[in-house]
Amino acid sequence: MGADAALIAGVRQRLRAAGVVLPAGRAFVGRYGDSPGLERELLALIRRGHKRATCSLAWEYDAEGEPLPAAGDMEIVVNGAARVELVLHITHARQCRFDAVSARFAALEGEGDGTLEHWREEHWAFFARACERLGRQPSAAMPVLCCEFRLLHDAQQPAR
Numbered sequence: 137m138g139a140d141a142a143l144i145a146g147v148r149q150r151l152r153a154a155g156v157v158l159p160a161g162r163a164f165v166g167r168y169g170d171s172p173g174l175e176r177e178l179l180a181l182i183r184r185g186h187k188r189a190t191c192s193l194a195w196e197y198d199a200e201g202e203p204l205p206a207a208g209d210m211e212i213v214v215n216g217a218a219r220v221e222l223v224l225h226i227t228h229a230r231q232c233r234f235d236a237v238s239a240r241f242a243a244l245e246g247e248g249d250g251t252l253e254h255w256r257e258e259h260w261a262f263f264a265r266a267c268e269r270l271g272r273q274p275s276a277a278m279p280v281l282c283c284e285f286r287l288l289h290d291a292q293q294p295a296r
Contacts (some may be wrong), residue, residue: 140165147212147220156289159225161208170265172216178247179213179221183290186246191259193266194231194279204281205229210288223289228282234263235276244284 144163151158168182168190169175181187197204205211206229213222234256242255264274272278 143214143218143220144212147223151223151289158210158223158288159208161210161225162203162206163210163212164202164205166211166213167216168213170262175215179215181246182213182222182224182287183292185287187244188246188286189241189244189282189284191237191241191245191283192281193263194281195270195272196266197281199270204231205283211285220291222287222291224285225288226283226285228284230282231279232282233276234259234274234278234280237280237282241282241284 143165148158148163167175168178178187192205194204205226207226209226209229211222211224211226212220213224215221237252237255237259239252242252243250245255248254248258259280260274263278263280267274267278
């Protein structure tokens with residue numbers, strides 16, 4: 137069993153023991169941000185209910201040979217130390233071009249002032265760093281995956 141599979145099985149078992157039953161569906165491990173500061177900021181926004189969506193670069197999934205997240209999947213969010221922080225249930229997933237992301241989606245992401253202008257500026261910089269790691273050039277046509285989610289479990293809170 138791979139490291140992610142073992143982590144997912146352990147999370148499912150711990151939550152089940154605490155009375156939290158995860159819905160059926162694929163589970164995968166994910167991280168938020170590309171620095172400790174951004175990670176803390178994004179996790180706090182999710183915990184406060186301000187961030188209910190996330191966007192990722194589809195090319196990263198291609199490079200890792202991983203399937204794109206889909207509605208019904210669960211994301212086990214770990215921090216930089218590989219400790220479980222959150223469990224999210226993906227309710228909607230849609231791939232589109234970077235320049236086709238809507239103002240509605242930018243507001244759901246809950247970052248900055250919630251505007252599409254802020255979203256584009258910050259996500260362009262974030263995706264440009266990811267493209268550099270992948271040896272690709274960012275462009276307005278780069279494929280992004282827009283996922284909406286709901287928080288199922290916060291590891292900092294007692295299981296309900």
